[in-house]
Amino acid sequence: MKTSKTYKFIVYIFLGLFSLYFLFPFIWVILTALKTETEVFAFPPKIFPDIPQFHNFVDAWTSQPFGVYFKNSVIVTVLTTIGQVASCSLIAYGFARFDFKYKNLLFILLLSTMMIPWDVTMIPLYMQFNIFGWINTLKPLIVPAFFGSAYFIFLLRQFLMNVPKDLEDAARIDGANEFQIFYKIFLPIMKAPLILIAVLNILVVWNDYLGPLIYLQDQSKYTMALGLAAFRGVHDMQILPIMSITLVMIIPPILVFALAQKYIVEGISGSIK
Amino acid sequence: MIKKTRPQKYNLVNKKVPYLFILPWMIGFVVFTLGPLVFSLIMSLFDWPVTSSPTFVGFGNYIKMFTDDPQFYKSISITFKFALVFVPLNLIIALVLALLITQSVKGIKIFRTIFYLPTVVSGVAISIIWGWIFNSEYGILNYLFSFIGIEGPKWLIDPKWAIITIVIASAWGVGTMMLIFYTDIKSIPRDIYEAAAIDGAGPLRQFFYITIPSITPTILFNVITSVIGALQQLTLVLLLTGGGPLKSTYFYGLFVYNNAFKHHKLGYASANAWFMFIVILLLTLLIFKSSSAWVFYENEVKKEGGKK
Numbered sequence: 052m053k054t055s056k057t058y059k060f061i062v063y064i065f066l067g068l069f070s071l072y073f074l075f076p077f078i079w080v081i082l083t084a085l086k087t088e089t090e091v092f093a094f095p096p097k098i099f100p101d102i103p104q105f106h107n108f109v110d111a112w113t114s115q116p117f118g119v120y121f122k123n124s125v126i127v128t129v130l131t132t133i134g135q136v137a138s139c140s141l142i143a144y145g146f147a148r149f150d151f152k153y154k155n156l157l158f159i160l161l162l163s164t165m166m167i168p169w170d171v172t173m174i175p176l177y178m179q180f181n182i183f184g185w186i187n188t189l190k191p192l193i194v195p196a197f198f199g200s201a202y203f204i205f206l207l208r209q210f211l212m213n214v215p216k217d218l219e220d221a222a223r224i225d226g227a228n229e230f231q232i233f234y235k236i237f238l239p240i241m242k243a244p245l246i247l248i249a250v251l252n253i254l255v256v257w258n259d260y261l262g263p264l265i266y267l268q269d270q271s272k273y274t275m276a277l278g279l280a281a282f283r284g285v286h287d288m289q290i291l292p293i294m295s296i297t298l299v300m301i302i303p304p305i306l307v308f309a310l311a312q313k314y315i316v317e318g319i320s321g322s323i324k
Numbered sequence: 325m326i327k328k329t330r331p332q333k334y335n336l337v338n339k340k341v342p343y344l345f346i347l348p349w350m351i352g353f354v355v356f357t358l359g360p361l362v363f364s365l366i367m368s369l370f371d372w373p374v375t376s377s378p379t380f381v382g383f384g385n386y387i388k389m390f391t392d393d394p395q396f397y398k399s400i401s402i403t404f405k406f407a408l409v410f411v412p413l414n415l416i417i418a419l420v421l422a423l424l425i426t427q428s429v430k431g432i433k434i435f436r437t438i439f440y441l442p443t444v445v446s447g448v449a450i451s452i453i454w455g456w457i458f459n460s461e462y463g464i465l466n467y468l469f470s471f472i473g474i475e476g477p478k479w480l481i482d483p484k485w486a487i488i489t490i491v492i493a494s495a496w497g498v499g500t501m502m503l504i505f506y507t508d509i510k511s512i513p514r515d516i517y518e519a520a521a522i523d524g525a526g527p528l529r530q531f532f533y534i535t536i537p538s539i540t541p542t543i544l545f546n547v548i549t550s551v552i553g554a555l556q557q558l559t560l561v562l563l564l565t566g567g568g569p570l571k572s573t574y575f576y577g578l579f580v581y582n583n584a585f586k587h588h589k590l591g592y593a594s595a596n597a598w599f600m601f602i603v604i605l606l607l608t609l610l611i612f613k614s615s616s617a618w619v620f621y622e623n624e625v626k627k628e629g630g631k632k
Contacts, residue, residue: 062427066435069421073438073496076453079464083456096467138348145345149337161349164357166604168556170580171597174367174590175360198352229341258447260559265585276448280563283452290456297452301445308444312437316503 077301084108084294091290104291108299111292117299119271120278127192127274128256134196135203135252136245142199143207144233148219158208165201169261177265191266192259192274196252203248206318210244211237247318250311254304275300364594372591385595396596398571399579402487406575407554410491414550415543418498422505423531436506443499451563454493455480483572486565490573493560501546508542509535540619548611552604576600 083091084107086100112118146158180191214237222232238245263277273281279296282289308315343350368385372378389396425436442450457465458479466476477485512535520530536543558577561567567574567582580600584593 059429062424062429065420065424066429066432069424070435070438073442076457076496077441079457080453092462094462096462096464138352142346142349145342149342149345151339151342154342157346157350160353164353166552166608167357167361168552168597168601168604169558170556170577170584170593171364171601172357172360173581173597174584174594175363176356178363179355179360195352195356197348198356199349204349223337229337229345233345254444254446258445258449260447260563279452280448283563290462293452294456297449301449304444305441308441315440316436316507 080294080297083290084298086291088291107291108295111295112299114292115278115282116270116273117275117278117296120273120275123189123272124257124274124276127189128253130193131196131256132249132252134193134198135200136249138197138199139203139207139248140238140241140245141233143204143211144237146204147208147211148237161201161204165205173265180266186266187268187272189267189272192256192262196256200252203252206248207241207244210241214240243314244318246311246314250307250315253307257304365598367591368595368598370591372589372594374588374590378591381591385592386599388592389595389599395571395574395579399574399576402572402574403555403557403576406487406491406557407551409488410494410554411547411550413491414495414498414501415546417495418501418505418546421498421502422509423535425502425506426509439502440499442496446497447559448563450493450496451560454489454496455564458489458493480565481569483570486569486573490557490560490564493564494554494557501550504542504546505539508539512538537620541621544611544615544619548608551607551611555600555604555607 082099085103085105086097087104090097090100146154146161176191177186180186183190185191185194218236219232222236227235258276259274260276260280263274264280267273267277270278270281275296279293279300282293282296367378369380369382370378371381371384421439425432425439457463460466460476460478460481463476463479465479469476479485479489516534517530520534525533556577557575558581561573561575561578562581565573567578576596580593580596583589583596
């Protein structure tokens with residue numbers, strides 16, 4: 052079908068309008084973060100700062116121990132990602148490549164856990180972690196990741212279901228044990244979907260607010276999300292530090308996304324096939 | 325360690341091995357899901373303050389919730405109102421965006437990236453960004469409105485508009501759903517469209533008679549996930565409005581959260597949470613049941629798709 056010029060024109064108009072909705076808020080945050088206090092509250096509002104105030108970032112960063120928050124966020128993000136990749140690949144492999152008693156029942160159970168509202172288990176989990184002595188530590192945010200997550204397992208399993216069966220049969224004849232087959236043959240094949248779940252996990256954990264809000268109390272344990280939110284309560288109209296830190300906080304996920312964009316688009320397509 | 329048994333047939337796997345692979349999930353399921361789930365059901369039958377010991381009250385918490393707590397009904401109705409606006413709107417936006425990024429025009433990949441970008445920064449950042457844009461005194465949005473002669477509403481201060489503000493901010497994170505639609509639409513064979521075009525079907529007819537029927541399984545998936553998501557919305561409310569103004573955005577998620585962590589009524593909050601759990605289960609079941617009427621599978625026996 053040949054696309055006419057008017058058709059293309061209409062498409063571009065829509066693309067432009069939606070881009071405005073998705074992009075403008077980012078641009079406005081950048082512009083705000085670079086202004087002076089007077090420019091921020093000027094009326095009528097000023098669109099561009101006269102002189103970009105780059106020191107706003109330094110001021111904001113030092114007004115709270117953001118170095119510590121950043122470190123905590125990185126620790127939680129890196130460790131949960133390692134945990135998810137390690138556990139989900141094993142579990143998904145187990146469900147995808149073996150036949151065993153109660154497999155379907157267990158898999159349905161796994162899928163149904165995705166429907167459990169977060170707040171049903173919230174209170175008992177808190178009490179449980181309290182008994183473990185984990186409140187006000189990063190452990191409640193990290194440790195569960197080493198036991199897999201239903202959605203990631205599902206994504207990986209869908210991928211593994213499509214790998215031909217002869218692959219491990221040949222290796223079995225050669226005398227390899229099941230863990231060698233998993234480690235040496237399948238792990239390399241799973242590279243793309245594993246990158247996908249790593250990226251998805253990084254995005255979720257980096258941005259998580261409720262988990263840290265419930266489990267962490269001392270400022271020294273705060274993550275970036277918590278530090279940023281804490282800003283709001285205390286200094287309500289301090290727009291400049293809020294906007295600067297927001298910008299700093301969204302840079303890592305955007306970078307990760309930029310580097311792994313290919314895996315996200317292709318991975319999500321593979322998962323629903 | 326796994327004992328090495330001599331397999332009788334080359335494809336016979338030691339029976340215990342598969343369980344070793346899924347062992348982490350089984351442990352996690354018991355410790356982090358099943359245990360807490362059962363325990364919260366038990367808690368919901370108790371009056372469970374933090375400071376003193378719990379007392380058994382039977383279905384007292386449930387009875388109180390239905391008969392003696394006006395906020396319960398208000399929060400339910402706010403949440404459903406939100407879901408009723410948010411779910412269809414979100415689906416339509418995702419679908420429109422997906423259709424747009426399947427167009428073969430120059431620079432389309434850049435637009436795809438732009439549309440997905442907000443999904444990457446969900447949470448605190450989104451609430452701060454939109455809170456600033458919607459700010460009724462210094463916000464840029466109402467200033468822009470003033471150019472076209474509209475006096476913008478006091479978004480976050482006016483109870484009528486606060487919930488709409490949350491809808492707009494939520495819809496910003498539509499990227500994943502868009503990608504799911506996008507890949508599904510792309511997988512529809514081109515020749516169907518070409519055949520339809522030869523028969524004289526215009527783009528609109530093609531959309532309603534080819535595209536929509538082809539992607540109904542994906543629509544089903546997206547409807548379910550967005551209903552569940554909408555009913556549990558909490559982060560954005562907590563940060564953008566805190567439930568206000570005048571409790572106009574006191575969503576159910578916030579109701580439960582505050583009962584637990586602010587008012588320390590742990591038993592009551594557990595009952596609240598279980599109620600929503602059951603509502604979600606029933607709704608999901610209902611959507612699934614209805615799906616046989618409007619979801620068409622390419623070939624019902626297709627090894628995976630047919631099961632859903």
